Structure formats: structure tokens, C-alpha cells
Amino acid sequence: MxxxxxxxxxxxxxxxxxxxxxxxxxxxxxxxxxxxxxxxxxxxxxxxxxxxxxxxxxxxxxxxxxxxxxxxxxxxxxxxxxxxxGAAQGLTGHLRIGSTEGFGSTILTPLMVDFQRRHPGITLDIMPVPRYISLSKREADIAIALERPQHGPYLCTKLAEYALKLYGTRDYLDRHPPIHQRSDLSHHTFIGYVDELLFSDRLRYLDDWVQASQVVFRSTSVLAQYQAVLGGQALAILPCFLAAQDSRLAPVLNADIHVSRSFWMYCHEDLRQTRRVMAIWDYLKQAIKLNQDLLLGEQRTLQIPS
Missing domain, CATH: 1.10.10.10 (Winged helix-like DNA-binding domain superfamily/Winged helix DNA-binding domain)
Known part of the structure; x- marks a missing residue:
């Protein structure tokens, strides 16, 4: 053989x-x-x-x-x-984690810095990308995605629910017509995704609130949309865990416009046997539970597990 x-x-x-x-x-x-x-x-x-x-x-x-x-x-x-x-020493080895872009950059990365501080024998690749991560091609050991995988030999868990709200800079809101109800949105312009390049239908939420003609700036990247909002020329629906941490941004129609989505974490079933994968798995579940209020827009800072 x-x-x-x-x-x-x-x-x-x-x-x-x-x-x-x-x-x-x-x-x-x-x-x-x-x-x-x-x-x-x-x-x-x-x-x-x-x-x-x-x-x-x-x-x-x-x-x-x-x-x-x-x-x-x-x-x-x-x-x-x-x-x-690993029988006689701490966790060692290499791990690669793929994630949605905003979550991976804003939440996952600082948490993994803390995890590596606790386990210096682990080396990490963090991949926050605006696309689907393929575990079948071993692009990553663990994936965090917007949708639960429909099939495959995966260990899977619902990591968290998170909220998105409509945001604008305080300067934009001062310079433009006031927004007291949904009908007032017709006087404003918006930032959104490039529709034909969406990697998940779970990102197709702006259509529920505004006309396509009002979307004047589009990007495949939520981080680019966030930066565009800070430019003060339009509004955008952003994840609360990204926007709530920035005091320059204010929610618009806070009680009325509220989008709810979920993050799913999964890995190959075979990796259940590896200590380093299960250590990160358990750490992330604990850390995300600690930060549930940030994900829902009810807290403004990321909490690191003690």
C-alpha cells in the first residue's frame, strides 16, 4: 500500500x-x-x-x-x-478558522488573540471572508457561517443570534430630513450589498425597507459598507456588534427596524477527537455567550473571558 x-x-x-x-x-x-x-x-x-x-x-x-x-x-x-x-504537554498544533467577514474581524480575531495567549503552543489562521468557507476542501478546520450546513459529516452548533439595525453618523442625521417613521426613509439614500454577488440570501435584508433606486453605494464587504457609512453620505443596515462599538454612529428607528440572524459553528465530525479543535470550540461557545448582549446591540464593548 x-x-x-x-x-x-x-x-x-x-x-x-x-x-x-x-x-x-x-x-x-x-x-x-x-x-x-x-x-x-x-x-x-x-x-x-x-x-x-x-x-x-x-x-x-x-x-x-x-x-x-x-x-x-x-x-x-x-x-x-x-x-x-500532547499527552505530556499543553495544547499544540495549527488551526484554521473561517468566518463571515464582519464577525471574523470584529469579534473572532480579538477572542482568538486571547485564546492564543492562553495556549501559546497553538498557531492560528483566521480567515474573515465575504464568502462561503468549504470544509470539504479543508479550507478551514472550523467554520462560522450564517446558515447551518444542509448535509455532510459535520459537528454543528448554533453559536449565537445577532441583531442588525439601521445606522447613520450623527452628522448625517443632523444634516438631513428627520426620520420619525418608515415613510421618512424615502427621503434618504442607502448603502448595501451587490445583489448578484451575495453569497447568502440571509444578507438580503435591505429590500424589506427601501427601494432599489435609493441604494447609491454597494459593496460585497460589510467592512467597506461600515466605512462608507462613516463617510456621512448615506445610511446602512449593519450588525450591532460592529456599529454599536462606534460612538460616531447612531441607530435609526431603533424600535422599528430590527433584523435578526444567527451564526452557526461547525467542523468535520472526525475533528471531535482532536483536543485543540474542541478547546477552541468550547472557548468560543463560552466567549460568545458572554457577549450575547453585544451581538444583540444592548452592549457597546467586547468582553474577554476571565
Whole structure:
């Protein structure tokens, strides 16, 4: 049977669909990757990938079957390595966490700085991105998303509910017609998402309140929208955990315009056996529970667990 390196090369190519990308992640030459894949296919007597310039390396039916077994081997080896190396010392190893952009930058990052202070043997990649994180391609060990995964071998929990409200700068509100009720919004302009580039329908909330013609500034990034609001030219619906921490912003129609959404945290079921993953899992559940009021817009500062 082939050695672990052959399986590792296979997994990286399957996840990235490019030999060049797999080589970069493995720290080897492109030719080394393609040679190892050819040797693995020859040894197994099957074609694992269909190869083309347009689509790169695409798993065949046999490749998809082998991928399931290869992931099980990978998870078992990682769990064994952690159990043996961590038996006599604190948490060690590397973890990658993918998250929605606003939450990842504003909430997750400072919490993970605190977690790493507690566990200096852990190295972290934090990926706050305005797109879906694929655990099947091992883009991350843990994902925090707006929607619960519909299928897959995942351990999943509802991390928290959070609120969004309409915000503007105090200067904007002083310079423009007063807003006492929803009908007053017709005299104002807004900031929102680029509709055709939305990665989740859970972000499609501005449509409930204003006409499309009133949206004069659009971005795929909630942080860009936040910065645009600070420019004082328009209003935007923003997460309370982002906007409530900034004294320059004030909620508009606070009792009337209120959007509720949820964050879900999930990881591969196999990672339930790894101490470092479960340590971050438990830490985040505790820390987010402590900051539930901030997520709902009833508190203005992030609390770090004691």
C-alpha cells in the first residue's frame, strides 16, 4: 500500500483542483505533485482525476470514493499525533478558522488573540471572508457561517443570534430630513450589498425597507459598507456588534427596524477527537455567550473571558 505522503498529495490536489496550488501548500515543486499522483494512480490501477486546462484536476467516480477513505486516514493520523504529542504537554498544533467577514474581524480575531495567549503552543489562521468557507476542501478546520450546513459529516452548533439595525453618523442625521417613521426613509439614500454577488440570501435584508433606486453605494464587504457609512453620505443596515462599538454612529428607528440572524459553528465530525479543535470550540461557545448582549446591540464593548 502507498505511504502517507502519497495520500497527502492526493488530498491536496483534490481540494485545490490544481497541481500548482497543491505544490504551494505542500512546499514542493509542481512536477513532484504530478509525479506522485501518477504513481498513486498506477499503484491503485485506476484514474483518480480527470485533467483539463479549464477545470484542472477533477475527481473521477473512483477518485471520489478514494477521497472518503483518504480523509479518514488523515483524521486518524492527526488524532493519533495529537494524542501522543500532547499527552505530556499543553495544547499544540495549527488551526484554521473561517468566518463571515464582519464577525471574523470584529469579534473572532480579538477572542482568538486571547485564546492564543492562553495556549501559546497553538498557531492560528483566521480567515474573515465575504464568502462561503468549504470544509470539504479543508479550507478551514472550523467554520462560522450564517446558515447551518444542509448535509455532510459535520459537528454543528448554533453559536449565537445577532441583531442588525439601521445606522447613520450623527452628522448625517443632523444634516438631513428627520426620520420619525418608515415613510421618512424615502427621503434618504442607502448603502448595501451587490445583489448578484451575495453569497447568502440571509444578507438580503435591505429590500424589506427601501427601494432599489435609493441604494447609491454597494459593496460585497460589510467592512467597506461600515466605512462608507462613516463617510456621512448615506445610511446602512449593519450588525450591532460592529456599529454599536462606534460612538460616531447612531441607530435609526431603533424600535422599528430590527433584523435578526444567527451564526452557526461547525467542523468535520472526525475533528471531535482532536483536543485543540474542541478547546477552541468550547472557548468560543463560552466567549460568545458572554457577549450575547453585544451581538444583540444592548452592549457597546467586547468582553474577554476571565
Amino acid at each position: 502507498h505511504d502517507w505522503d502519497a495520500i497527502r498529495y492526493f488530498l491536496e490536489v483534490a481540494r485545490t483542483q490544481r497541481a500548482s496550488a497543491a505544490a504551494l501548500r505542500l512546499g514542493v515543486q509542481h512536477s513532484t505533485v504530478t509525479r506522485r499522483i501518477r504513481a498513486l494512480e498506477a499503484g491503485l490501477g485506476v484514474m483518480l482525476f480527470e485533467k483539463s486546462r479549464a477545470n484542472g484536476f477533477t475527481l473521477t467516480e473512483e477518485g471520489q470514493q478514494f477521497f472518503v477513505y483518504a480523509e479518514q486516514v488523515e483524521s486518524a493520523l492527526l488524532a493519533a499525533q495529537e494524542a501522543l504529542s
